[in-house]
Amino acid sequence: MNTSxxxxxxxxxxxxxxxxxxxxxxxxxxxxxxxxxxxTYTLPDPLLMKSGDTVTMTNEWMNLRRNEIIQLYKxxxxxxxxxxxNMLDHKIEMDPQALGGxxxxxxxxxxxxxxxxxxxxxxxxxxxxxxxxxxxxxxxxPVPTFLCLSFSPNYxxxxxxxxxxxxxxxxxTDLSAMPTNIVRxxxxxxxxxxxxxxxxxxxxxxxxxxxxxxxxxxxGWKYGVRSLYLQPGVTNFDPNAWGAISTWAWGATRVMDYLxxxxxxDHDRIILVGHSxxxxxxxxxxxxxxxxxxxxxxxxxEMGASLAxxxxxxxxxxxxxxxxxxxxxxxxxxxxDISDLPVDTHMLLSLIAPRPLFLTAGSEDTWGDPRGVYExxxxxxxxxxLFGEKGVITNLPPDVLTNxxxxxxxxxxxxxxxxxxxxxxxxxIMNNLGYLEHTGKHAVLxxxxxxxxxxxDKYLPAPAASQ
Numbered sequence: 001m002n003t004s005x006x007x008x009x010x011x012x013x014x015x016x017x018x019x020x021x022x023x024x025x026x027x028x029x030x031x032x033x034x035x036x037x038x039x040t041y042t043l044p045d046p047l048l049m050k051s052g053d054t055v056t057m058t059n060e061w062m063n064l065r066r067n068e069i070i071q072l073y074k075x076x077x078x079x080x081x082x083x084x085x086n087m088l089d090h091k092i093e094m095d096p097q098a099l100g101g102x103x104x105x106x107x108x109x110x111x112x113x114x115x116x117x118x119x120x121x122x123x124x125x126x127x128x129x130x131x132x133x134x135x136x137x138x139x140x141x142p143v144p145t146f147l148c149l150s151f152s153p154n155y156x157x158x159x160x161x162x163x164x165x166x167x168x169x170x171x172x173t174d175l176s177a178m179p180t181n182i183v184r185x186x187x188x189x190x191x192x193x194x195x196x197x198x199x200x201x202x203x204x205x206x207x208x209x210x211x212x213x214x215x216x217x218x219x220g221w222k223y224g225v226r227s228l229y230l231q232p233g234v235t236n237f238d239p240n241a242w243g244a245i246s247t248w249a250w251g252a253t254r255v256m257d258y259l260x261x262x263x264x265x266d267h268d269r270i271i272l273v274g275h276s277x278x279x280x281x282x283x284x285x286x287x288x289x290x291x292x293x294x295x296x297x298x299x300x301x302e303m304g305a306s307l308a309x310x311x312x313x314x315x316x317x318x319x320x321x322x323x324x325x326x327x328x329x330x331x332x333x334x335x336x337d338i339s340d341l342p343v344d345t346h347m348l349l350s351l352i353a354p355r356p357l358f359l360t361a362g363s364e365d366t367w368g369d370p371r372g373v374y375e376x377x378x379x380x381x382x383x384x385x386l387f388g389e390k391g392v393i394t395n396l397p398p399d400v401l402t403n404x405x406x407x408x409x410x411x412x413x414x415x416x417x418x419x420x421x422x423x424x425x426x427x428x429i430m431n432n433l434g435y436l437e438h439t440g441k442h443a444v445l446x447x448x449x450x451x452x453x454x455x456x457d458k459y460l461p462a463p464a465a466s467q
Contacts (some may be wrong), residue, residue, distance in 0.1 A: 079328030145202035159185030200462025211251030214344035301368035
């Protein structure tokens, strides 16, 4: 086995080198890892509308409260992006007998343009999203498909020698150029293509830096999607304008637009998958775009699935200090005033309801606060319960959803959340809102994919071979 592949998500090139430095810096400022010091807090109620009325019916959630929460996230956390421009999709390669005859492979370019003065329609800027799609060759009908947001170009994600090579960003020069040292399959263990295909699912992949490069000097907006929408000479964003996470989520939704047109893909059963910062991205994209039939967020941490009000591991202050460009400008105002945040991450999870949502954490990923992920899932459970679906717990406190006044009830209180024991390691909770804490690091493990596929089998099953 190539041991370099086993550490893929622990080292994503220069990004992870920078991240490691940040971790060390934060450790020296004494990040809290003592459960007795996480503090006490009361969460905002996802079931309490701006009017002061409590959500008691599913149509109130879908038609009123859900949009209120989305607007809070757009205004104060991730920012609000513009409506999308028309895109051109070009299928630049197709092989019906790829991977030794087990797969149909398609390589699709999604192209976006920014035109100059209308007198000559000169193309000033264009972006290309490179989408790699595999579907099982032995299944004749459309298949459920995982859309995987990845940290590397497609030719590094798989060993398939026929995956095309294209320009990538050089973070040292802030330039896009053809690679000179091509390494294929560096992330093969993280994306088990053959296993996914054998279970009857398709898998689509796209590098998030196609949407906007994640540059250490925070200048990625100049070269990505956001550059297409800025007026000439404008370099500043409004306080509620989209940050990088919102941009990456926008890109995931554009790939969904294409997948809705592909005949090999079951358009009603597309599952979005992301890890770490792309776990945050998957949650935000899935919250906004209900076409995603399910969402899987791996080790998404602070401002992903982990509660912000818990002072454990990474904090809002850390995020504002080191990754301000991921968020809108208004988010920075809460750097030292977390209790005033109008939302917390249980509300982001609630926006996926009633669709299947699966969260993971790593026992060694204390920076990402696995306990905070589990408590956020507990606090989101009443919204799933509103739809008759099960969350990570089934023994809700007696005051939850019992009358028109209670809403989420005592589950908003940190003391109540802490009273629930953590689930056993490596034992996935396979309810509609599911959870797994694996033994190990901040990574997608092979055993995680076993759980992902079992979760998909339960809620969005693939057809049998030859159907």
